[in-house]
Amino acid sequence: MKQYKQFPQKKFNPIFKKKKNLPKIKPGLDYNLKKIFSSIGIPETQPFKPDPFQIKALSIIENSDCLVTAPTGAGKTWIASEAIGRILKKGGKAWYASPLKALTNSKYIEFSDIFGPENVGILTGDRKEKPEAQIIVGTTEILRNQLYDAMSEGQDIDSNFVILDEAHYLGDIDRGVVWEEVMIYLPPRVPLLMLSATIGNARQIASWLTLIRKRQCIVVDEKKRPVPLFPLFFHPSGTIMPLLSGNKSSGQIYKKVKDFLNNKNNLSLSLPGRLPPFGDILKVLKKYNLLPAIFFLKSRADCDNALNMCEKNLNNDPDKKNHIIQIIENICLHVPHIRKHRQIRHLEQLAVGAHHSGQLPAWKLLIESLMNKGLLDAVFATSTVAAGVNFPARTIVFLNSDRYNGIEFKSLTPTEFHQMTGRAGRRGMDKIGFATAIPGKYMDIKKVSKLINAEPEDVTSQIKINFSMTLNLLLSHTSDQIEELLERSFAAYLLDNGKNSEGHEYLKNDFSRHYRFLIETGYVSQNGQLTEDGIWASQLRVDQPLLIAEGFRKGIFPEDDPNLMAAIIASFVNERETNDRLDKEIVPNKLQKCFKHVTKNLKPFQSLMFERGFGLHPFYIMPAFTMFLWAGEFHSWEKVVAISGMAEGDLAMLILRTADNLRHIIALKNVFPKAAEAALQAVEKILRDPVINLY
Structure with missing residues (x-):
């Protein structure tokens, strides 16, 4: 015992030693961000004026096929709705195909409001309403099946215009074959409008379509984001810094960030295997008006566990709380089970939620509704939320530079990264959006800095015989x-x-x-x-x-x-x-x-x-x-x-x-x-x- 007393216990405690590297987070702002942060806010409401690329696409579709590639939120749906309106005035029919049932349902509601519910039908695996309507909104698989039926019966498809939303799904390893089949089987007389995220080989795809359809396909390529994006670095001390130096297009890492990365004894936000203190991080983001935020995490479990770390983020706004409760009750009228959800408290009391594929469709719809109405401060999500689901935020936060593809973790591709950053900045609600990198075991800051300005990937064929x-x-x-x-x-x-x-x-x-x-x-x-x-x-x-x-x-x-x-x-x-x-x-x-x-x-x-x-x-x-x-x-x-x-x-x-x-x-x-x-x-x-x- 005497020998043991000669050595203080703290010298033998590895956890204690690691804790010394965990800083107390205090909000701080790098001086080079003051000008950028002064532009944060809601833009003035102005009468809608279509962008040149939107007008150009409408002009092209009158006589040719058109492939529109543009960043998320740039206004691709406006082109579709205007083109559909023209078809309706001529007494024609239009087919709008999307990859996801949730997206299909939202477009059905949107087009019903624009053109009248009597003129819009929906066809998915779950719903079949007004299949004879002038406008059909459905999943791409249903459109492909209709083309099968038309060919087998020796008939023509009953449509005068087809829109393929999220056309970059042509390169999806599991479902790309369906997009390719639609493009091959669709009669050349039917104009084809394709709406896509930015892709590297859009003109190659257009050349192929021109060749097989004997109808010119023209690319409209818009690279400008509707809301500018600024990349940030969250230092473990709580100080927010620019991720890149002055000219962000150069891809050069900001000197203070570089110094942090080169320091072998740098601070850490969390112990190994632990999540960072999200409550403290939210406090910093809230101080600098960077909320709402979407945090992209590695796993479903991390998304759920993150909520319990936000106890300090109390929702003290009674109007906001009542609005959240009202929306929850509206969904519970259809799905009473939601009332039992263990994360209801986090929505009402803390204004935070989790969104991932392990949750019920009704729960995910609830999170999306609350986020779209600006009622949540943060959503903790897996990367699946980036593709096809529309709930943007002022800030997106990265904790990893890789993602799980269903089989293994792989480095983020430029396309995946741009899908995520596409959620940063809400059109009409934000003057500027932010992508914030948090250092950690699974974050390669150098890799992320290169992805910011990386060119989009090419889409390749995924056709396979079955x-x-x-x-x-x-x-x-x-x-x-x-x-x-x-x-x-x-x-x-x-x-x-x-x-x-x-x-x-x-x-x-x-x-x-x-x-x-x-x-x-x-x-x-x-x-x-x-x-x-x-x-x-x-x-x-x-x-x-x-x-x-x-x-x-x-x-x-x-x-x-x-x-x-x-x-x-x-x-x-x-x-x-x-x-x-x-x-x-x-x-x-x-x-x-x-x-x-x-x-x-x-x-x-x-x-x-x-x-x-x-x-x-x-x-x-x-x-x-x-x-x-x-x-x-x-x-x-x-x-x-x-x-x-x-x-x-x-x-x-x-x-x-x-x-x-x-x-x-x-x-x-x-x-x-x-x-x-x-x-x-x-x-x-x-x-x-x-x-x-x-x-």
């Missing part, structure tokens, strides 16, 4: 005609220009591989025509069309039980590796028997697919069990979430995708009436509070 595409094209084309169609793809164009004939042949070979398998399995005849089974299977425009079709051919689906139908289809929808270690005593015997019956009977077909080089879809009983419980109303939502082991948002997505697959089965009512009726009842059972359509 069985749904093959079946639908064979409805209206011969195999030779389809090969000619594939030669018109953006992939073929890029490869031809790159003088890589081997890559060009890959698409043809892959189509031939799918085509041969469909012949082998009886969905296509030897002469290249769809068989009866092939015709109805082509209507299954889902991820696993052949497996589901084979289930119908074998008569193994539970056509007399909507709960079981929902459960089995959920196992086709599920793409997550799932822990299937379930106590058999808690899984109803009829579900076990049904699941075993379906998977056992499909196993030979799956094995054949695998032998022929096609992917193997694993079946798990856990998602089926989860959906069975939910469809049968055996437990509360909270209990089903707990049993599933999934986040609320993930379970909601599984339910919504299952409902979408069931709708495709409903469409087969002339061939499989009992199954279609079971699917219809299943959709009604699973789409209820808190997983319902709010609009």
